[in-house]
Amino acid sequence: MGRPPGFDKDKVIQAVERQFRRSGYAGTSVDDIAKAGGLGRGSLYAAFGDKSKLYLRTLGAYCDRNEAAWAAVLEGPDGTALERLHAYLVKSARVVHDDPDRLGCMVTGFVVEGVDHDPQASARVRQALMRIEGSLTGCVQAAQRHGDLDPEADATGISQLLMAINRGMEVLAKGGLDAVALQRVADQAFEGLPLTARARSQQASRPVVSDAS
Incomplete structure (x- = not known):
C-alpha cells in the first residue's frame, strides 16, 4: 500500500492513537499501525518515523x-x-x-x-x-x-x-x-x-x- 495522495496526517495520528489504546504499545505491530493509518510501511516511516516516534x-x-x-x-x-x-x-x-x-x-x-x-x-x-x-x-x-x-x-x-x-x-x-x-x-x-x-x-x-x- 502506497501513500494516499494528499493524506491527512492528523487523521492518521488519530487512527493510530486508537490502535495503540486498543492493543497497547507492545501489542501493536508496525503492520497494525500501517493498516490503522491506511498507509504502507514506507510511507509510514517517511511521514512519521519509527514505531517509537509515532507512539x-x-x-x-x-x-x-x-x-x-x-x-x-x-x-x-x-x-x-x-x-x-x-x-x-x-x-x-x-x-x-x-x-x-x-x-x-x-x-x-x-x-x-x-x-x-x-x-x-x-x-x-x-x-x-x-x-x-x-x-x-x-x-x-x-x-x-x-x-x-x-x-x-x-x-x-x-x-x-x-x-x-x-x-x-x-x-x-x-x-x-x-x-x-x-x-x-x-x-x-x-x-x-x-x-x-x-x-x-x-x-x-x-x-x-x-x-x-
Whole structure:
C-alpha cells in the first residue's frame, strides 16, 4: 500500500492513537499501525518515523487533548467549584462507556502496561498526571474558598484521591461494571468529600438526577 495522495496526517495520528489504546504499545505491530493509518510501511516511516516516534507523537497529542478536556471540566468560578468536582466524578464514571470502542485512557494504558521504551514518553505521562492534578487541586481550593469544602482539608491529598478514583473506575468499566453502578461509585465518592455542613444541607435539598443510562 502506497501513500494516499494528499493524506491527512492528523487523521492518521488519530487512527493510530486508537490502535495503540486498543492493543497497547507492545501489542501493536508496525503492520497494525500501517493498516490503522491506511498507509504502507514506507510511507509510514517517511511521514512519521519509527514505531517509537509515532507512539510518542500520538501520546503527546492525546495528553494535550485530555489535559484540556479535564481543565474545561474543572476550571471556573469559586461558586460552582463543588459542582465541577461532582462533574469530574460523573465524567470519570462514563468515559469508557461513552466510547463506542470502550477504549480507556492512553495515559492509564501506558502506566498499566509498564512501557519503558522511551524516557520522553514516561516524562510526558508524568507531566500529564501533574497537570490534571493541578487542575483538580485548583478546583478543590476554589470549593474551600467558597465554603463548600473543609478549609483545613489537604487539597492536594483530595485531588490525588479523586485521580485514584478516576483511574479505578476506568479499570472497573473495562472489566465490565456498567454505567449505572459506576454512577453510584461517583456519587458515593462525592459524598465522601469533606463537605461543610452548609454544602451538605444544600446538596440534601436538591433533587437527585442521574446521568447514567
